[in-house]
Amino acid sequence: MNDAIINKALASFVPALLLDLNGNLLSANDRARGLVQLPGGNAGKVHYDHLFGERTGIYWGGLLATLQNGLKACIEIAGPGGQWTAWQLLAHDEYFVLLGQETAQPDKLFTHLPLGIQQFSVEGFPVKSNALQKDIWGPHHPIFIQPGYNILRDPVYRQIGLSQLFDDVLVTGRSVKKEILLRYQEFAVGDSVRLSPCYYEATVFPAFNQQRQITDLYLLLKECTAQKLTLMGLEKSARLLDSVVEHLPIGYVQFDHHGFMRRINHTHREFLKIRPGCHEEGYNIMSDPFARMYGFNEMFMTVVTENRMIRKEIEVDFSAENTYTDFSEVRWMDYTLFPLQDPIDKKTIVVALINDITDKKLEHYMRNELQRNTEQLHLFFDAVDMGYATLERDGRVNFMNRKAAQMAGVEIQPGCNIFEVIPAFRTPSPFLDRLARALKSTVSASFSSYFYGMDKWYDFLVTPMRDNTVSVFIRDITGSRKLQKELHRANSQLSKLNRNLLNQNQQLEDFAHITSHNLRAPIANLKALMQLHNHSEKEKEREEYLGMLESVINKTDETLNDLVNVVQIRKETDIRQELLSFETRLQYVSNVLMQDINQSGLQITIDLEESPLVRFPRIYLDSILQNLITNAIRYRMPEKVPTLHFSSRKENGMITLTAEDNGMGIDMNRFGSKLFGFRKTFHKNPDAKGIGLFITKTQVEAMGGSISAESAPGRGTKFIITFKTE
């Protein structure tokens, strides 16, 4: 733009002002003078700020900056007649030009403003308002129906603070703005009427005259209910959130991105028992020694730099922290740190959620311990050489150690029922009844049983437990049982041996006795006769001695033969035995002795039905029967018909044979002990050689039996022979 334009402009009707680089007015054309209400002359002393800045709030510096930024630098002010002029700043070398252009009609603007506007006098009386404002007031507003209405004295508006805005403007001369709950709106919901608040942004600004005096007051009202309600809602949410955070059941601590603690909630404050009056606002997680001790600074850094959440369980000894709290316990804490963005400055903040998990840890620990104990116990039970199982009372298995499973012979899983899975337990038996009873019982029971399939003896101890389960201990006593049996067998063998030894010892003693008496006697005679013979000089005497010698030798030979017989019997204990009939053998022996029996007239009777058979060596039984018959004949009463009665019985698993005669009998008191002795005779009977009963006794005893006699002189004799049965 050049001077020509300027001049032309200035000269023309276009209102124009010429300013220097500092905003001082250099000149103005008449039209412009009128519009900006410039006093005549002295134009050089007027500055833009005085003419425009103070009226519009847009001062020289601000307008100039707009222009220099390449934007259109415009201001609008109202002229003295109320008409608006838009002024555009243009640069021209070392000058600036403000060109004015009248814009719309002020009334029109007033009317069509998208806000409510009401003009008041400085005293507070209403002047005029636009249509929108009339709507806001409503047709029944006192402003329309109450003569002399004054907004400064409206009690309602004073209460809600609207009137005060006018006071403020009158005092300060500046516009003021405030949100006001102006009124309530009624709306019908069904049959009822509800009220909803209507918020307005109220702006009161003054209008000045040329003397800088306030001429009018303007009230602008713009409804902002929606925004206000939204904001209030937000505030409410924020407050709620705040309250929630404060009373969360876990600790909440918030740090700024430098690590300074910005917030700590009530819960955590209570937990830590934070000392009142400590300067917690100075707490920094990066520098606090206690925090560094547990590595919270590193956690914080990780959260900030890697922008991710971190969660850690840490056992914290709070006694190491003395600055902020007296709390001094050791606790297991669960720390969760996560980053958040500050909604305002968009910087990262860090939130820590803190939970005391000591009880949980303890519980966990206890559970682990319990688990470990149980496992150890089970390991232990696996190690012992004894079956162990815990069962429910119905037989379901809770636990069974390895040994018990081995004993059962099948794999048994917990939950199985022993009465179903163990093959030996499927068929009913007295043992099973016993076991089932013991499982139901409230007292311990101990019993043992033999299992044929396994050839095992097991000893059971069944003990009810307090938790209504049952502990079963099983011991394999097969070894000890067998040992016991073997011991028993060895014992009986030993005692049999002992008996045999005693028997043999007795026999040896008998033999010593026999040799002493029955063999030494003839030898002594031989010696004596030899002496007599040697000392004799008479041939006749010597022949006599030799004759006697011969008789002694014959007798000795006889004795020796008897003894050899006896020794033979004793030696041959394993002589062949056979099942013999008493009656048959008796028949046979009777035939052999037929002549003697007939001569003596012996009457033999029998009663052998009850036990007709015996297992015995045949020649022994024949010899025994022969001796008994011979005795009955030899020692019969001369004046009586001799009788002999045989009978056999079974008694206590033994077979007894009795032979009862009616002979002379013997005095048992005198001779009882010698009755069965070698070469013992008790009668003056020349046939008595004292060998028969000795042989009989030897034969009976060699086969494990025994013989005894009942007798009295003149009353007959009863021999009782007991045969051993296998």
Add this chain to the structure above:
Amino acid sequence: MQLLNLIFIVDDDPIHQQIANLMIKRQGIGEKVKAFSEAQDALNYLREYIYEPDLLPDLILLDLNMPVMDGWDFLNDYAGFYEKLPKKIGIFVLTSSIDDSDRKKVDDYAFVKGYLTKPLSSEIINKLQEE
């Protein structure tokens, strides 16, 4: 040295009786020898002549092992009446038994003067006289 008037031999062995008789005679310690095969007969004799000391023996040679009544029976019976006898009779047990238990058992009978074992010999016969 005193000559024994009457000597009893109580023994069931006839050979022994003969031998004893011969030895006593030959040794000349006694005039008369009477042998009993059964002890009971000897006891009966003693009882029968209990009041006739001249007929009672001075010495009895008693065998232990005899049928029916043995030497022990004899001693037990004799113990019941020997104190009533008008003269003291020397009793010697003369047996083939060398069993110690027999020897000890004989010690229980105070009136038995000795325990002699067969065979008889001149030495034993001489001993009888010394006692």
